[in-house]
Amino acid sequence: MGKFLHAFFSPLGLRRAVPQVWDGFQTNIKMMLIAEALVLVFALLVAIVRGLPGRSAFPLRAIAVAYTDFFRGTPLILVAYVFALGLPSLRLAVISYQSLVTYGVLSLTIVYTAYVTEVYRAGIESVHPSQRMAARSLGLTYGQTMRYVILPQAIRRVVPPLLNDFIGLQKDTAIITVIGVTDALAQAGFYSNDFFSYAGYTLAAIFFVILTIPFARFTDHLIKQREQRERAQLV
C-alpha cells in the first residue's frame, strides 16, 4: 500500500510534475476548444442535411448517412493514425504539410461530428410535427421553419447530451498522444521515465477531472432549468 501511494501520490512527485504536465495539458485544452467549436457547426450542418425533405435531396441525405455511419463506427485512434501518418506521406500541397496538432484536431472533429450529428437529429425529431405543419401553413419556407421554429427548440433540448459528448471529446484529446503530440499524457510518460514516478499520470488525471467536473455540473444545472421551465414545477 505504501509503495502504491508513493508511486502514484507522492507529494513531491506530484508537485515536481506540475510544470511539465501543465505544459502538455495546454495542448489538450487547445485541441478540445478548436475541435468543439468545429463540431458544433459541422454537426448541425450534417444534421440539417440528413433531415432535408424531398426526393431530389436523396443523394445529399445518403452522403450524410454514410458519413455518420462510418465515423461513428471507426475508432478514433485509427482515424488519428490514418490522418497523421497517411496524409503527410501523400506529399500533397497544404494537406500534407500540417502540424500533428492539426491532424489531431481534424480526427477529433470528424469522429465527434458524426456523434453529435445524431444528437442534433434526435433534437430536431423530438419537436412535434404539428409545429412544422403550423409554421408551413403560416407561409414560412422550409428554411425559415427550421431557422425560427424547429432549431431553437431542438437545440435547447439537446444541450445536456451535447455537453455530455463534449466531456467525452475532452478526455479523448489524450488519445491524440499516440500520433506524437506532446500532450499531458506524453509529458506524464516522459516524467515517469525521468523520475521513476507515476505521479505525472495521477496529475494528468487530476487536470482532466478538474476540467470536466464544472462541465458536468453545468449540464446538471441546464437540465434542472429546463425541467422548471417546461413543466412549471420545482425540482
Added chain:
Amino acid sequence: MKAILLALVVGLATTTAALAGRSSTPPTKKAGTLTVGFDVPAPGFWNGHVSGTSIRNPTGFEAGLSQAIAKKLGLTKIVYVRAPFGTLFSPAPKKFDFAMEESTITVARAKVVSFSAPYFNANQGVLIRKGLAKPKSIAALKNLQLCAQANTTGLAYIQHTIRPKKKPLVYSASSTAAFDAVQAKKCDALILDVPIVAEQSRKKPGAYGGVAGQIVTHEYYGAVMDKGSKFKPFLDSAIKALKANGTVNRLVRKWLLNPIPPVLK
C-alpha cells in the same frame, strides 16, 4: 570617370558573388538555422525537458553531436523539433534538416528516407550478473544462462549466432523485467543494445556485474533526412570530420559508454 567607377563596381560585385558561391552555405530548411529532429525518451541520447514541440537545453550524445555538426557547418542557430519515431520512416515531408533518433540504417527504411553516414555502431552489450567471471569471448557465452527482451536484435543474435546450451529467458513486457532477472541472478547475462545496458549499469552500480563487452552486429545509427535531401553531402562530410578528429568518440564516452566495453569475438 563614370565608366571607370561603373566597371569598378561591377568588378567588385562579381568577385563577392564568386566568393560567396565558393563558401556555399548548407541548404537548410530555414536559412542560417539548423533544424534537428529528436524524440524522447532516449536517456543518454537526448536529456532535457520537452516543451510543446521542442526541447529546452538538451544534452546527451545526439544533442551534443548535432551541436557539433552545426558548428562545423557554420550554422549559429539550432532549432529542435519533436519528430515522433513512429512517423519517421515515411515519404512524408520532413520538418527538420535531419533527425537523430537512434535509427538503425536498413535497406527497407532507405527506400523512403535518406540516411547520413553512420555516426554510431549499434552493437549489442553483454550485462552480466554480480559475481560472475567476465566472459572473454562469444564462445564463452554459450555455457551461460542468457536472457533477452522479446523482438530485439539481442534475442535474434542469441538464437541464431550464439546458440546457447540452455534455453534463453525471454522477457516480453519491458527491458525492466530483463534487468530485474539479472539483478535477481536468474539470468547470467543479458544481451541488449549496448547504450541501454551501459546506462542501466551506470544508474544502479551495485546491482549488476557490469558490462562485460560488446558484440559487433554491423548495425549503425544514421541521421534521417528527406529522401534525396540536398543537405546530405554537407551532413556526411561534417559527421566524417567529427569522427576523424575524435569528437564523436569523446561524446560517446561522455554520454553513453565510459569506459567503452571491449569487443567480444
